[in-house]
Amino acid sequence: MFTAPCKFALxxxxxxxxxxxxxxxxxxxxxxxxxxxxxxSLHPGSANFDxxxxxxxxxxxxxxxxxxxxxxxxxxxxxxGDVALSADIRLVGTTGHQHRKAVLMLRQSLDSDAExxxxxxxxxGLTALQYRDAKGENLRNIQSAVSAPxxxxxxxxxxxVYAFVSDAGGKLIPAGASTKLAFGSPVYVGLGIxxxxxxxxxxxxxxNVKLEQLSPSQGKPALYSALETVDVRSTSRQVIYxxxxxxxxxxxxxxxxxxxxxxxGMMRKFVLGTAMExxxxxxxxxxKILGDxxxxxxxxxxxxxxxxGDGTSRIYVVPAEGGEPRLVTKNGPSYTHxxxxxxxxxxxxxxxxxxxxVYTIPVAGGEEKQLTSGKAYNDCSEFSGDGxxxxxxxxxxxxMQIWQMQTDGSAQQQVLSDDREDWFPHxxxxxxxxAFLxxxxxxxxxxxxxxxxxxxLTIADKKVKxxxxxxxxxxxxxxxxxxxxxxxxxxxxxELIPEEDLSPQ
Numbered sequence: 001m002f003t004a005p006c007k008f009a010l011x012x013x014x015x016x017x018x019x020x021x022x023x024x025x026x027x028x029x030x031x032x033x034x035x036x037x038x039x040x041s042l043h044p045g046s047a048n049f050d051x052x053x054x055x056x057x058x059x060x061x062x063x064x065x066x067x068x069x070x071x072x073x074x075x076x077x078x079x080x081g082d083v084a085l086s087a088d089i090r091l092v093g094t095t096g097h098q099h100r101k102a103v104l105m106l107r108q109s110l111d112s113d114a115e116x117x118x119x120x121x122x123x124x125g126l127t128a129l130q131y132r133d134a135k136g137e138n139l140r141n142i143q144s145a146v147s148a149p150x151x152x153x154x155x156x157x158x159x160x161v162y163a164f165v166s167d168a169g170g171k172l173i174p175a176g177a178s179t180k181l182a183f184g185s186p187v188y189v190g191l192g193i194x195x196x197x198x199x200x201x202x203x204x205x206x207x208n209v210k211l212e213q214l215s216p217s218q219g220k221p222a223l224y225s226a227l228e229t230v231d232v233r234s235t236s237r238q239v240i241y242x243x244x245x246x247x248x249x250x251x252x253x254x255x256x257x258x259x260x261x262x263x264x265g266m267m268r269k270f271v272l273g274t275a276m277e278x279x280x281x282x283x284x285x286x287x288k289i290l291g292d293x294x295x296x297x298x299x300x301x302x303x304x305x306x307x308x309g310d311g312t313s314r315i316y317v318v319p320a321e322g323g324e325p326r327l328v329t330k331n332g333p334s335y336t337h338x339x340x341x342x343x344x345x346x347x348x349x350x351x352x353x354x355x356x357x358v359y360t361i362p363v364a365g366g367e368e369k370q371l372t373s374g375k376a377y378n379d380c381s382e383f384s385g386d387g388x389x390x391x392x393x394x395x396x397x398x399x400m401q402i403w404q405m406q407t408d409g410s411a412q413q414q415v416l417s418d419d420r421e422d423w424f425p426h427x428x429x430x431x432x433x434x435a436f437l438x439x440x441x442x443x444x445x446x447x448x449x450x451x452x453x454x455x456x457l458t459i460a461d462k463k464v465k466x467x468x469x470x471x472x473x474x475x476x477x478x479x480x481x482x483x484x485x486x487x488x489x490x491x492x493x494x495e496l497i498p499e500e501d502l503s504p505q
Contacts, residue, residue: 030056031211032190035075037061039112043201045073045193056206058102058191063198065101065120065130067138069112071198074105076190082214083189086153086164086172086504089121092203097196098124102204104154106161107188111135117161117181118192119154127152129163129177133469142177142228142237151208153504156183157217160471162497164504172504176226176242178495180451180469217498223449224495227259227270229488230467232433232456237468240490241270241278248291248475250490252483254299254320259490262289267302267322282322291478292335295320297343301363303328303336315348317363328365338382338390338480339363340407347381347390358392360407371409380424382480383407385431391415393423393436402436402457416457418464424477425457428486433458435467435489437477448474449494456489471495 029035030049037045037060045060060073085104105118117131120141125148128141146165153164153172159182163175189211195202227241227250240259247263259270260281265288267281283289283304290313292305300320307313312332316325331350338347343363350359350368358372358381372378376396383390387407394403397414400421405412416422420438423446427434434457439446454468454477470476470493481490 029075030054031209032056032075032077034077035073036110037072038074038110038192039069039071040198041071041073042198045201047073047075047191054207054209056191056209057203058193058206059201059203060193060195061198061201062194062196064099064196065103065118065139065192065194068132068136070114070116070139070194071112072103072192072194074107074110074188074190074192076105076107076110076188077211078186079189079213080185080187082155082157082216083187084153084155084210084212084214084501084504085189085191086151086208086210086212087191087206088151088208090205090207091121091123092205096123096200096202098122099126100196100202101194102206103130103192103194104152105188105190105192106154106156106183107190108135108183110188113137115181115183117154117156117179119152119163121148121152127165127175129154129161129175129179131161131179131181133179133181140235140237142179142239144175144177145239145241146175155214155501155504156187157214157498157501159183160495162495162501174224174242174495174497174502176224176228176239176493176495177237178471178493180471214501217500219499221496222499222502224497226493226495227261227490228468228493229483229490230454231488232435232467233487235465235467240272246475246494248492249293249478250481250492251293251295251302251479252481252490254295254297254484256484260293260295260302261492262291262293265289267293267304281318281320283318284324286316286318286325290335291475292337294336294339294480296339296363297341301343303339303346303363305335307333315346315361328363329361329368331368334359337380340383341385341387345383345407347383347392349379349381358390358409360390369409371405371407372412382425382427385427385429391425391427391434393425399441400439402434416462416464420453422455426477426480426482426489428482429484430486432460433486435477435482437473439473446474448472449496452476454489454491468493 035047041061043061062071103118107116127144149165151166163177268278286306318325381392
């Protein structure tokens with residue numbers, strides 16, 4: 001006769017930790033355990049919970065949350081496993097630094113230089129996922145395309161942390177900003193405030209706060225694609241456009257005002273600095289465009305690889321504003337990659353007799369010229385800035401690495417040797433840098449939806465730095481993706497979000 005009550009008690013104990021926002025007897029800190037000034041603060045901070053309004057008021061100082069040190073007031077709870085924290089945020093007052101910020105945070109420790117991920121809402125509306133993936137390293141950030149959202153959410157699933165922001169209707173949607181960070185257990189989860197001016201304190205009010213212990217996902221993950229840019233000097237990233245579909249391979253327009261990418265076999269254009277949806281670039285009878293395309297140096301033409309018709313990819317050129325494409329390569333399969341700086345020649349890959357080799361061909365049409373040979377896999381060819389040589393990726397040494405040769409195929413030499421599989425070398429317009437994608441050693445081919453790094457090679461000194469770590473691969477930077485001023489690289493990152501997390505409150 002005790003079966004039903006025992007079953008009820010078990011269900012209650014399992015369900016109660018799922019939503020930690022309600023307690024029978026409210027504590028002075030509500031659902032949180034403690035609060036601390038992290039880093040340097042001239043003025044002690046405070047944190048209070050108002051049970052009548054279910055709001056948290058956090059006040060703190062701190063010079064900044066950036067570089068290798070964070071200075072702020074933090075209201076926290078220790079938790080393990082998958083967690084999510086959501087809140088409406090309001091910064092009090094209209095004065096103060098435009099970059100004073102309120103944050104939702106996951107943090108390894110209370111050390112000022114600890115590993116952490118936070119979703120920061122700045123006073124000027126800037127909203128960004130900030131992360132430090134190793135103790136003592138500099139903080140990096142990914143700026144959201146949505147400014148001043150009313151509600152935000154940060155969510156940890158395994159080693160991935162995702163950001164959500166509210167849209168115009170108040171619904172939480174994926175921000176397209178995510179990072180991978182393997183925290184140890186437990187982590188500090190909570191709310192924070194930084195004044196961005198060490199001489200003053202600032203206050204933020206967090207309402208409708210929801211702290212959840214997430215159950216293991218049972219549903220099929222939904223794929224989201226995020227069009228991003230990264231500043232190659234600061235490594236600051238900015239999300240431009242997010243959609244619950246797969247799109248690939250961004251190219252910058254000649255004037256630097258738009259980004260082109262392929263989706264569902266069609267070319268699309270997104271005008272930067274607007275909230276407009278991407279528009280289709282008409283390509284006539286060519287409607288099965290692959291993720292290999294690029295814009296001519298003068299910005300007037302687009303080269304595409306398309307498999308319409310017999311299913312074999314061939315290369316075409318089409319006016320940048322759209323039109324009926326003109327065939328360039330009669331042989332296939334052919335996959336385009338690079339224009340010569342004078343716009344007269346295309347470098348491409350052709351599968352001939354079972355081997356993928358690098359070729360060139362006049363844009364106006366003519367005979368293709370084979371530049372590589374042998375059994376190695378040669379791919380991703382692109383002209384140097386001065387047009388005198390061609391960079392490409394080859395696995396002839398047992399792993400995929402970056403190589404260089406003269407435009408006639410002579411003097412082939414390895415440019416970079418590292419412990420990764422390196423793909424898609426893209427030369428900056430000024431000819432000084434190469435952006436490329438690095439896979440984990442031993443990865444076969446260039447698969448999609450895997451952990452990769454977007455890296456930068458400085459040609460003069462062969463130094464390499466990481467621009468971004470992301471879930472990506474095929475589709476991230478298949479084609480040339482530099483801005484005309486050589487300051488930014490465009491790329492696509494991906495998120496696989498559990499379906500049950502797509503309608504969070």
